[in-house]
Amino acid sequence: MAEKTAIVVGASMAGLLAACVLSEHFDRVTVVERDTLPDGPEIRSGVPQARHVHALLVQGQHLLEEFFPGLSDELTESGAPRFTWCRDTCYFTPGGWIKRFDSKIQTNMIRRVDLEYRIRKRVSARQNVTFLTGRDVRGLLADDANLRVTGIEVTVRGAQDVEQHTADLVVDCTGRGSKTPEWLVALGYDAPRETSVKSYVGYATRMYKKPADAPDWTVLFINARSAEGNPRGAAIFDVGHGEWMVSLGGLNKEYPPTDDDGFMAFARKIPSPTLAEALSRAEPTSPIVGYRIEGSRLRHYDRLARRPEGFIAMGDAVCSFNPIYGQGITVAALEARELDAALHRHGTANLTGFAGVFQKRVAKTLANAWVLATGEDLRFPGTEGDRPGFAARLIQRYVDQYAKVSFNDELLTLTFIKVLNLAAPPTTLFAPRIVARVIALTFRQWRGMPIAGQDGTQIPAVQG
Numbered sequence: 001m002a003e004k005t006a007i008v009v010g011a012s013m014a015g016l017l018a019a020c021v022l023s024e025h026f027d028r029v030t031v032v033e034r035d036t037l038p039d040g041p042e043i044r045s046g047v048p049q050a051r052h053v054h055a056l057l058v059q060g061q062h063l064l065e066e067f068f069p070g071l072s073d074e075l076t077e078s079g080a081p082r083f084t085w086c087r088d089t090c091y092f093t094p095g096g097w098i099k100r101f102d103s104k105i106q107t108n109m110i111r112r113v114d115l116e117y118r119i120r121k122r123v124s125a126r127q128n129v130t131f132l133t134g135r136d137v138r139g140l141l142a143d144d145a146n147l148r149v150t151g152i153e154v155t156v157r158g159a160q161d162v163e164q165h166t167a168d169l170v171v172d173c174t175g176r177g178s179k180t181p182e183w184l185v186a187l188g189y190d191a192p193r194e195t196s197v198k199s200y201v202g203y204a205t206r207m208y209k210k211p212a213d214a215p216d217w218t219v220l221f222i223n224a225r226s227a228e229g230n231p232r233g234a235a236i237f238d239v240g241h242g243e244w245m246v247s248l249g250g251l252n253k254e255y256p257p258t259d260d261d262g263f264m265a266f267a268r269k270i271p272s273p274t275l276a277e278a279l280s281r282a283e284p285t286s287p288i289v290g291y292r293i294e295g296s297r298l299r300h301y302d303r304l305a306r307r308p309e310g311f312i313a314m315g316d317a318v319c320s321f322n323p324i325y326g327q328g329i330t331v332a333a334l335e336a337r338e339l340d341a342a343l344h345r346h347g348t349a350n351l352t353g354f355a356g357v358f359q360k361r362v363a364k365t366l367a368n369a370w371v372l373a374t375g376e377d378l379r380f381p382g383t384e385g386d387r388p389g390f391a392a393r394l395i396q397r398y399v400d401q402y403a404k405v406s407f408n409d410e411l412l413t414l415t416f417i418k419v420l421n422l423a424a425p426p427t428t429l430f431a432p433r434i435v436a437r438v439i440a441l442t443f444r445q446w447r448g449m450p451i452a453g454q455d456g457t458q459i460p461a462v463q464g
């Protein structure tokens with residue numbers, strides 16, 4: 001039987017996860033990447049977002065552990081703090097500080113460069129995976145009738161050389177800036193339609209030396225609050241090795257400044273004073289770096305009327321989210337799991353029909369994350385995008401009430417944390433026993449019992 005081959009374009013998280021899965025199904029997998037890949041956990045130009053805080057959601061870490069057994073222990077041993085959600089996280093939501101208790105849910109606090117490097121090492125150790133770096137993919141090759149993609153055309157960086165590489169399946173993992181829509185048009189197909197929710201997000205990030213008398217949390221996370229018209233939020237992540245990574249974030253063009261005074265002035269305007277207080281006692285160890293992104297964008301590859309066979313897209317190339325919700329890596333991992341399942345069902349002997357089926361699975365897989373990210377962003381008046389209809393507004397009212405009454409309740413907090421971590425679907429918030437609890441707590445609130453009213457000044461102590 002002829003050898004079966006696959007090419008993955010882009011060696012970031014989606015590309016590495018795709019390559020890992022494809023190596024189980026194809027004889028040979030080639031990962032083609034524009035950057036020269038460093039032999040260590042270093043920033044590279046193709047992934048500038050690695051300078052900013054990256055949360056690895058519970059579901060994401062669970063899936064990464066499935067793909068790469070032992071990864072969580074490896075991260076812990078390398079100094080990436082392992083922490084327990086709720087107990088070690090101080091989280092100021094629109095409802096107030098959530099209760100601190102032992103949720104038994106654990107993940108690692110990661111540095112993005114470190115995670116990518118460890119996964120790259122594991123993928124490159126696979127015998128049938130090859131990396132071709134310093135190569136800029138500039139188009140797709142197709143058969144004479146343009147019905148099937150047969151490979152890619154590549155320019156070698158720093159040289160005039162053009163290379164052609166062929167494969168049975170080509171996977172686009174080139175991220176948000178993917179040129180696939182143009183490549184499809186060049187082959188005579190329509191570009192996919194796009195849905196955008198433009199919340200105009202800005203990040204500013206700085207490293208600090210963790211103070212010797214640092215508080216007892218691993219994460220301090222403060223949400224922006226639409227109800228109070230405050231589009232500013234922030235996070236301090238204890239990334240290990242005695243360092244804090246601090247990112248300030250603003251929505252609706254409230255971009256955090258990258259100069260010392262502006263950075264601190266912005267930190268003082270976020271909804272809780274605890275972050276600015278913590279920073280005033282810590283020593284900065286790096287310059288401040290900024291990042292701006294338009295918002296969330298979804299390309300509807302699942303709805304293409306015509307598509308070439310032998311070509312699929314994954315990760316940010318399909319959907320990139322407002323990063324504040326920390327979903328991108330987890331969604332890429334969920335899509336990789338779908339890729340594995342789809343290849344098990346379809347096989348690689350004849351890939352006709354595979355691309356259409358897979359893109360439909362991708363669209364389903366990312367739908368919950370899309371609803372969570374865009375639903376929240378659309379609460380802010382300066383966000384551009386289709387506003388929710390009547391039914392969705394009712395749901396939002398319920399979620400608002402949930403936030404107001406849930407913060408001091410372990411069951412409701414745990415449910416909320418699982419949904420945010422993509423470990424449970426948003427529908428879990430509407431399970432009968434959860435709704436009953438929200439109603440009961442709402443009545444308690446109406447009867448004057450003090451449930452809400454936290455102003456964000458006091459970080460709660462761990463209970464239990």
Ligand SMILES: Cc1cc2nc3c(=O)[nH]c(=O)nc-3n(C[C@H](O)[C@H](O)[C@H](O)COP(=O)(O)OP(=O)(O)OC[C@H]3O[C@@H](n4cnc5c(N)ncnc54)[C@H](O)[C@@H]3O)c2cc1C
Pocket residue numbers: 009010011012013014015032033034035045046047049052053054055056057135136137138173174175176203291293314315316317323324325326327328329330332
């Ligand atoms: C500021 C910020 C913060 C974020 N925070 C989080 C977080 O907390 N948690 C989380 O899960 N996610 C977060 N994300 C999202 C996360 O970084 C991405 O979702 C994740 O990296 C998966 O993206 P990807 O692999 O699809 O694309 P990318 O990471 O964008 O990688 C694309 C790769 O393709 C290569 N490439 C591009 N074009 C070509 C070409 N023509 N030829 C060859 N190679 C090419 C690039 O060099 C790069 O290596 C954040 C994003 C940003 C911007």
